Ligand code: 5AD
């Protein structure tokens with residue numbers, strides 16, 4: 001979501017005369033868009049601010065001013081502290097108020113510094129200017145669209161409900177408009193994003209409340225959109241319309257990111273996850289019952305307070321049982337203001353390291369087995385861009401595996417079958433399985449529309 005928010009900040013500033021620079025050294029304004037989810041992410045902000053202070057001083061000596069803004073969830077959580085600790089910072093802006101960036105910059109110019117970390121009553125999306133057609137094209141054929149923000153689940157380890165605020169769904173008509181504009185300008189794949197994306201319950205143009213499944217159904221009908229994804233889902237909010245979307249809609253990719261965090265019911269309960277390990281298994285089974293080729297990824301936390309070896313074994317058992325195509329795993333990081341931060345029984349750093357290594361080894365072996373299984377098969381690839389190797393084009397399979405082929409750049413934006421020949425680390429290498437229409441000539445991009453919808 002920070003990638004998406006950063007792009008929207010650029011869109012917000014463009015009408016005010018800003019253009020994006022390739023390097024911070026050339027910039028009049030540097031925005032650090034920050035993450036507060038774990039301590040490591042948070043700490044980066046202060047080391048980066050140290051570097052920026054040197055650049056700012058150097059620019060000042062040359063008579064040039066660099067403004068520094070801190071945006072995102074660290075800004076939200078630690079705004080006042082940033083202002084006190086880092087004189088280099090001119091503007092602090094939280095994730096729900098970055099549409100005010102132009103005013104805040106003007107205020108900083110006038111008063112020296114400006115801070116806004118309120119959750120404004122208005123909806124920021126109503127004030128964000130849409131990206132310009134040339135900007136959309138430059139960003140490529142795959143795009144994020146925020147459909148929902150915030151979270152009301154209050155897992156005991158998590159800062160999101162405090163930094164992003166309570167759960168809000170955008171109206172479906174606005175999302176459809178956004179997706180149409182992106183599709184008209186070359187975007188072929190949309191990833192719908194939200195902290196709790198499958199809790200989506202936005203107002204539909206028909207006056208009813210739409211679920212994520214219903215929204216996916218309507219987005220699949222938009223001309224040019226060939227792939228739809230969504231992230232991140234909560235196991236409790238998997239409803240029938242979402243399962244049906246996977247059953248019926250070809251554009252909905254059979255790859256679901258469904259975080260579980262732990263395989264132990266005792267720990268899941270202490271985490272306030274509101275689901276058991278068996279609830280999770282059942283959610284996975286529901287997806288699998290409608291689509292044979294569906295694959296899963298997940299998030300795991302090791303070393304949550306009180307996690308015993310037995311609890312951890314339950315996590316390993318769950319991973320073994322589900323079989324993931326990919327997964328992210330993290331050491332528990334106490335976050336200020338969350339209930340888990342006050343829990344006793346901290347797991348030692350050594351035990352956390354050791355458990356993380358064991359979990360990652362298991363996940364890596366599942367991921368390589370999943371990737372190896374693609375060798376010798378023919379899979380659909382949506383081509384994204386020229387690869388670093390001259391003549392090669394890189395795209396992604398349904399499971400987000402990068403796939404490289406030798407082909408003309410005209411295939412960018414198209415879904416084509418690829419015969420996979422080998423695997424190099426995480427990348428698949430192969431050949432186009434069908435000849436292009438004629439030498440040097442390819443079918444127009446809209447051919448991929450045949451793959452749309454139910
Ligand atoms: N410590 C470690 N990992 C965390 N995550 C969220 N909060 C914490 C924390 N305090 C992980 C979860 C979540 C992912 C986005 O980050 O696994 O799904």
Ligand code: SF4
Nearest residue numbers: 151153154155158160
């Ligand atoms: Fe955080 Fe996800 Fe739990 Fe919400 S559901 S509190 S975003 S971990």
